[in-house]
Amino acid sequence: MKVNFTETVLRDANQSLIATRLPFSDFEGILETLDNAGYYSLECWGGATFDSCLRYLNEDPWERLRKIKAKVKKTPLQMLIRGQNILGYKHYPDDVVRMFIRKSAENGMDIFRIFDALNDFRNIQVAVDETLKCGKHAQGCICYTTSPVHTLDKYALMGKELEDMGVKSICVKDMAGIMGPTEAYDLIKALKSSVTIPVFLHTHATTGLGPMTYMKAVEAGCDGIDTAISNFSGGTAQPATETMKYALEQLGYTNTLDSAKLKEINDFFAPVKKEFLDSGALDPYVLGTNTDALVYQVPGGMLSNLVAQLKAQNAFDKLDAVLSEVPNVRKDLGYPPLVTPISQMVGVQATANVLAGERYKNISKEVKAYLRGEYGMAPGEVDSDLVKKVVGDDSVITCRFADTLEPAFEKAKAEIGARARSDEDVLSYIAFPTYAEKYFDYRDEKESNTVHYTIVKKED
Numbered sequence: 174m175k176v177n178f179t180e181t182v183l184r185d186a187n188q189s190l191i192a193t194r195l196p197f198s199d200f201e202g203i204l205e206t207l208d209n210a211g212y213y214s215l216e217c218w219g220g221a222t223f224d225s226c227l228r229y230l231n232e233d234p235w236e237r238l239r240k241i242k243a244k245v246k247k248t249p250l251q252m253l254i255r256g257q258n259i260l261g262y263k264h265y266p267d268d269v270v271r272m273f274i275r276k277s278a279e280n281g282m283d284i285f286r287i288f289d290a291l292n293d294f295r296n297i298q299v300a301v302d303e304t305l306k307c308g309k310h311a312q313g314c315i316c317y318t319t320s321p322v323h324t325l326d327k328y329a330l331m332g333k334e335l336e337d338m339g340v341k342s343i344c345v346k347d348m349a350g351i352m353g354p355t356e357a358y359d360l361i362k363a364l365k366s367s368v369t370i371p372v373f374l375h376t377h378a379t380t381g382l383g384p385m386t387y388m389k390a391v392e393a394g395c396d397g398i399d400t401a402i403s404n405f406s407g408g409t410a411q412p413a414t415e416t417m418k419y420a421l422e423q424l425g426y427t428n429t430l431d432s433a434k435l436k437e438i439n440d441f442f443a444p445v446k447k448e449f450l451d452s453g454a455l456d457p458y459v460l461g462t463n464t465d466a467l468v469y470q471v472p473g474g475m476l477s478n479l480v481a482q483l484k485a486q487n488a489f490d491k492l493d494a495v496l497s498e499v500p501n502v503r504k505d506l507g508y509p510p511l512v513t514p515i516s517q518m519v520g521v522q523a524t525a526n527v528l529a530g531e532r533y534k535n536i537s538k539e540v541k542a543y544l545r546g547e548y549g550m551a552p553g554e555v556d557s558d559l560v561k562k563v564v565g566d567d568s569v570i571t572c573r574f575a576d577t578l579e580p581a582f583e584k585a586k587a588e589i590g591a592r593a594r595s596d597e598d599v600l601s602y603i604a605f606p607t608y609a610e611k612y613f614d615y616r617d618e619k620e621s622n623t624v625h626y627t628i629v630k631k632e633d
């Protein structure tokens with residue numbers, strides 16, 4: 174059996190290890206080799222990469238995509254998109270979602286990995302539909318979590334629902350890196366028996382379970398895994414590409430990866446890694462194995478947020494109390510997967526419940542919006558008293574939230590005016606208004622400097 178490899182060095186590994194600070198110039202020189210290494214796909218775009226380009230790197234994310242595409246001609250480019258949230262955490266109207274997909278496809282994107290944090294597939298439907306209309310590969314995601322309502326049967330049904338929606342493949346996304354080998358085996362088996370399309374698995378190496386989890390997933394028939402070239406692997410990133418290739422070959426599975434090319438790619442990234450280690454942007458701590466998530470049953474990122482929050486409020490001694498309140502809050506909210514932004518919402522609420530000495534005395538704006546149904550449908554039953562307390566006589570939204578939104582693309586286009594030079598610019602502005610404007614300023618400035626320089630030269 175063949176196992177497909179998706180390389181994450183440009184997106185998830187970049188995001189997980191160095192807060193997505195990799196500039197295009199740091200990997201431009203290896204793109205052709207990446208293209209020729211035999212990967213199934215190259216994950217290179219998503220919310221954080223887009224945001225970071227505008228915010229920190231003074232790069233146009235669309236231009237980055239076109240420049241990658243110019244060198245990566247054979248291997249499909251892959252992006253991560255939050256369904257109706259596109260790249261962020263709020264819901265956008267359908268016209269914006271469709272325009273975003275269309276422009277991404279036009280600029281070179283091939284595989285759209287589409288997810289909704291609550292697995293409310295109404296929130297990915299439009300993105301899936303537009304991807305298919307563009308003739309591209311829509312990959313439907315299932316966000317992995319554990320709870321009394323997340324049974325294998327439920328997951329199998331989710332897979333079926335995605336297949337019926339027309340997606341070309343399914344990805345089980347263990348964003349928190351909490352899936353263990355047996356869970357992976359059982360889940361992939363359940364999905365493989367309910368759908369006929371390929372099933373992929375995405376996890377992180379954070380807890381150290383990653384390679385074992387992948388191995389058992391492959392044994393259960395998993396068609397592909399996400400890995401990172403070894404210099405950017407491990408810790409909060411993915412298990413290493415070379416290691417997984419080696420181990421899976423030993424177990425009799427085949428792949429299309431070229432070892433010599435992988436070595437070349439890894440050697441290329443060695444000095445890049447060193448540069449980030451030296452600058453402090455890559456903290457060796459994130460490269461280690463952290464098993465706290467296994468003890469506390471909360472994702473690593475959420476745990477570090479909780480610790481920071483409590484320390485800031487001089488209440489670090491309440492950590493145990495907050496950690497035992499987390500599952501209660503999660504139950505009240507109908508067992509949402511603990512992924513951003515819900516993990517933070519649950520963490521903040523659990524903290525507030527403990528510190529106030531009274532549950533739900535203070536409720537954050539985000540949790541209120543969640544209880545009104547603005548994020549979508551919770552996987553399980555939401556505590557009705559809590560809903561009543563927040564929503565009162567107003568009604569809970571039961572339709573798809575985006576159905577309540579007015580079209581927004583043309584309005585944004587008029588708003589930003591001539592500062593946007595293309596529809597792509599308008600989309601950058603819609604997704605990250607402040608940072609897009611900052612980038613547009615930078616671009617104008619840079620160009621006026623260039624023009625000035627040229628004139629001066631002519632006069633010489």
Ligand code: CO
Nearest residue numbers: 185348375376
């Ligand atoms: Co991830």
